Amino acid sequence: MLDRALSLDELLCFALYSANNAMGRLYRPILAQHGLTYPQYLVLVALWQRDGQKVNDLGAALTLESNTLTPLLKRMEAAELVQRRRNPEDERSVIVSLTAKGRGLQQEAAGISRCILAAAGDDVADLIDLRSKIQQLATRLNASD
Amino acid sequence: MLDRALSLDELLCFALYSANNAMGRLYRPILAQHGLTYPQYLVLVALWQRDGQKVNDLGAALTLESNTLTPLLKRMEAAELVQRRRNPEDERSVIVSLTAKGRGLQQEAAGISRCILAAAGDDVADLIDLRSKIQQLATRLNASD
DNA sequence: TGCGATTTAATCGTGTGCGATTTATTTTCA
DNA sequence: TGAAAATAAATCGCACACGATTAAATCGCA
Structure with a gap:
């Protein structure tokens, strides 16, 4: 099979990369007004939905591991957005909970x-459809390991 | 208007973030075999398409600026994938060109x-359609500043 | 012509993502 | 029971992204 020269525009991965960077650039100044970064905001969304999750739970929700989450959560703790404490029932795990300040941001945000x-x-219907297709893509990509 | 509790699954931004991370996890081990990172690979794709671009040209293609590109290109230069030299016709700009090694990776990749x-x-038709919709989204997002 | 404005990279600091490893705790099962 | 296996978080190092600033070269126009 003959391979044409590859172009950026043809790469699905570049479309994703580029759209995600663009989304980040859009969110950054808005979130910065609340002292948040983009992944920190996502952690808050996850906790607003269900407070008191283990680091692993958050990792499953965001598809991140402790090497990313631990320092991120420590910064959020330093900013008094969340509280981290060992699970008394299993000292291996750490429970992350919202502070009043972290909960309060939900209204602001x-x-x-x-x-x-x-x-x-x-x-809006188009965007919901696009979101759904991107979610399905992420699911398929995550299944391929 | 009544605001329901926000869920990660409802966020277009999270779908993008998650799919992009998943794509990165998929590419990383493959690209690592060639000594490349994901954005380095994208720079090569851009140069395979048109060799000898200014840093700004690459920035326009990838929607990145010199604060990201300069260190990235220096690492690629250290890996002997590209050559960086000042433009003789305008010493403000820097021309990035492929080395033989950088050109050679095109076949491997x-x-x-x-x-x-x-x-x-x-x-494939679905993926091309999805790519196109994501590209349009990126374009709209980039236009909102 | 010359000087301020513009353009282009580079630099610096902060916050992710992630591979690889380490430490602490709990589970398993011989 | 008790040692190996498994699990959960943390640590470390590297490479992005990007806001803010700086330095150098060129441009524009009085």
């Missing part, structure tokens, strides 16, 4: 995703 | 994207 959606496009 | 596509899905 409520408008953020709306603001991002507005930048992403005007047809 | 030819199978990579096929290998990734296989992990991404079996319906």
Whole structure:
């Protein structure tokens, strides 16, 4: 089979990389107003949904491991957004819980995703469909190891 | 308007973040065999397409700036993948060119994207459509600043 | 012509992601 | 029971991304 010269525009991986970077650039200044980074915001979303998760639970939700999460959570603890304490029932694990401040940000942050959606496009149904297709892609990619 | 509790699964940004991380995890071990990282691979793709680009040209292609590209290109230069030299016609700019080694990797790397596509899905037409929609999203996001 | 504005890379600091390893705790099963 | 296996987090090193700033070269225009 003849291989044409590869172009950036043809790479699905580059489309993802580029769109994700663009999303980050959009979120960064908004989140910075609340003293948050992008993955820190995602941790908060996960905890707003269910407070008091183990590091591994958060890792499963975000597809990250302790080598990424531990320092990130320590910074969030230093910023008084979360509390980290050993699980009394199994001292190997660490429970991450929201502080009042971390919980309080939920109200402040409520408008953020709306603001991002507005930048992403005007047809909400299209965006939901795209999100679903990207989720399926991520699932397939994660299954290939 | 009533705000429901936000869930990770509902966030387009998280779908992108997660899929991009998954793609990176898939590429990393393959690219590592060639001594490459993911963004380094993207720089090579851009140079295979057109050799001898200025740092700014690469930045425009990848949507990155010199604060990211300069150290990355220096590592690629140290790995003898590219050559960096000041543009004689305008000493402000730097021309990045492929070395023989960098050019040679094009053949070796030819199978990579096929290998990734296989992990991404079996319906090529679907993947091309998804890529196109993600590209459009990136374009819209980049336009909102 | 010359000097301020612009353009282009480079530099610096912070915060991820992740491979590889380590440490502490719990589980398993001989 | 008790030592090996398994599990959970932490640690370490490297390579991005990017905001902010700096330095050098070129441009523009009075």
